[in-house]
Amino acid sequence: MSLVIELFLEFVLLSLVAFGGATALLPEMHRVVVEHHHWLDDQTFTHLYAIAQAAPGPNVLVVALIGWEVAGLEGALATTLAMCLPMSVLIYLLIDRWEAFSGRRWQKAISLAVAPLAVGLIFSGAALITQAARLGLSAWLLVLTVVVVNLRTKWHPLWLIAAGASLGACGLL
Amino acid sequence: METTPKPVGPDLMALFLGFSSVGLSGFGGVLPFARRMLVEERGWMTAEEFNTQLGLCQFLPGPNVVNLSVVVGKRYQGVAGAIVAPLGMLAGPFLIVLLLAMLYDHFGSLPLVQGMLRGVAAAGCGLLFAMAWRMGAALRDKLLFLPFSVLTVAAIAWLRWPMPIVMVVGLVLAGGLAYWRLGRK
Numbered sequence: 001m002s003l004v005i006e007l008f009l010e011f012v013l014l015s016l017v018a019f020g021g022a023t024a025l026l027p028e029m030h031r032v033v034v035e036h037h038h039w040l041d042d043q044t045f046t047h048l049y050a051i052a053q054a055a056p057g058p059n060v061l062v063v064a065l066i067g068w069e070v071a072g073l074e075g076a077l078a079t080t081l082a083m084c085l086p087m088s089v090l091i092y093l094l095i096d097r098w099e100a101f102s103g104r105r106w107q108k109a110i111s112l113a114v115a116p117l118a119v120g121l122i123f124s125g126a127a128l129i130t131q132a133a134r135l136g137l138s139a140w141l142l143v144l145t146v147v148v149v150n151l152r153t154k155w156h157p158l159w160l161i162a163a164g165a166s167l168g169a170c171g172l173l
Numbered sequence: 174m175e176t177t178p179k180p181v182g183p184d185l186m187a188l189f190l191g192f193s194s195v196g197l198s199g200f201g202g203v204l205p206f207a208r209r210m211l212v213e214e215r216g217w218m219t220a221e222e223f224n225t226q227l228g229l230c231q232f233l234p235g236p237n238v239v240n241l242s243v244v245v246g247k248r249y250q251g252v253a254g255a256i257v258a259p260l261g262m263l264a265g266p267f268l269i270v271l272l273l274a275m276l277y278d279h280f281g282s283l284p285l286v287q288g289m290l291r292g293v294a295a296a297g298c299g300l301l302f303a304m305a306w307r308m309g310a311a312l313r314d315k316l317l318f319l320p321f322s323v324l325t326v327a328a329i330a331w332l333r334w335p336m337p338i339v340m341v342v343g344l345v346l347a348g349g350l351a352y353w354r355l356g357r358k
Contacts, residue, residue: 013337016234016337017234017336017337017340018234018236019234019340021235021236022236023301023304025336027330027336028329028335031333031335031336046290046294047277047290047294049294050291050294051270051273051274051277051290051293052270053293053294053297053300054200054273054293055200055270055273056196056198056200056266056269057196057199057203057263057265057266057267058196058199058202058203058238058263059202059236060236060239061267061270064271065270065273065274068271069274076267080267083235083236084236084239084259086235087236087239087240088235088239088240088255090233091230091233091235091240091243091244092252094229094233095226095229095244098225098226098229102225102228105352105355105356106348106352107232108351108355109348109349109351109352109355110232110348110351111228112313112314112318112347112351112354112355113318113348113350114232115308115311115312115318116312116318116320116322116347117321117322117340117344117347118308119305119308119309119319119322119325120305120321120322120323120324120325120326120329122301122304123301123305123322123326123330124326124330126299126301126302127326127330128330129294129297129298130295130298133291133294133295135295135298139291139292139295140295142292142295142296143296143298143299143302144299145299146296146299146303147302147306150299150300150303151303151306151307157200157300160299160300161200161296163292164292164293164295164296165293165296167292168288168289168291168293168295169285169289170288171284173288173292
């Protein structure tokens with residue numbers, strides 16, 4: 001099977017379980033792209049995640065970066081399309097009926113159930129990136145500082161990203 | 174059947190440009206910017222409509238903001254709008270990201286760049302941990318549902334089980350519990 005088609009199919013599958021958006025999908029993308037197919041190594045995956053963090057736009061575009069590194073422009077288009085198309089079609093078909101099942105007991109139950117799973121997925125994503133990046137003590141201190149500052153202040157996250165970039169560029173991490 | 178007259182809506186060009194501005198303005202998630210553009214700046218939706226329709230976008234898997242742009246596009250311009258709105262949202266950021274990827278391919282091996290990316294990744298992880306914390310703190314019925322977060326971390330990060338299986342099992346168990354809990358109130 002051609003690489004682009006394989007990439008497309010893997011990301012269609014990913015899109016179907018992307019509860020909590022692309023951020024919650026990080027662990028599974030790592031499992032599929034790095035551990036299963038060996039399309040990228042740990043270091044490149046971490047770098048792509050970092051680039052996506054620093055770039056403007058929807059979080060989902062990290063998949064375009066992954067597609068690009070695996071299979072060039074076709075790869076980037078394949079992963080982005082695969083990620084967006086299936087649910088876009090479904091939502092196009094369902095939106096007019098949404099009012100009818102919004103508020104039903106089973107609908108509320110699923111919404112309640114998704115939330116704790118998404119918390120676990122996002123935590124796992126962060127944990128896996130710290131592992132893949134093989135962070136040292138000083139980098140862990142930065143992680144903790146960012147957690148505290150982000151929870152305690154209203155600073156824009158971009159400042160924290162910029163601080164991380166500067167510290168890293170100075171070779172301190 | 175139409176009882177309320179629809180406001181004169183945006184045409185395809187306006188949809189494309191409106192969502193382009195959203196896509197290009199956000200860092201680390203564009204949802205707040207989408208809300209500001211749709212509800213406050215252009216009045217394409219009321220705050221209430223925004224919340225209801227976002228409900229479906231968050232209920233289904235997939236990138237929420239892209240789903241939302243499909244909904245708004247369909248509402249004003251049918252199929253064409255549902256294609257043009259997400260295109261507007263993604264085209265600009267997609268090109269920027271590819272440009273960054275090309276720069277990375279050329280300069281990614283420089284120690285300076287590697288150090289920078291390392292720092293950004295570390296800060297990004299901090300933001301993710303904080304996000305997980307905040308979402309965890311916002312959970313209702315923590316005693317019942319927080320254990321599912323812990324189990325998810327164990328299955329995904331530690332045991333490295335495939336996410337589709339974990340999500341199906343998790344949704345059935347946590348969903349069943351939530352269904353039962355909703356019935357008791």
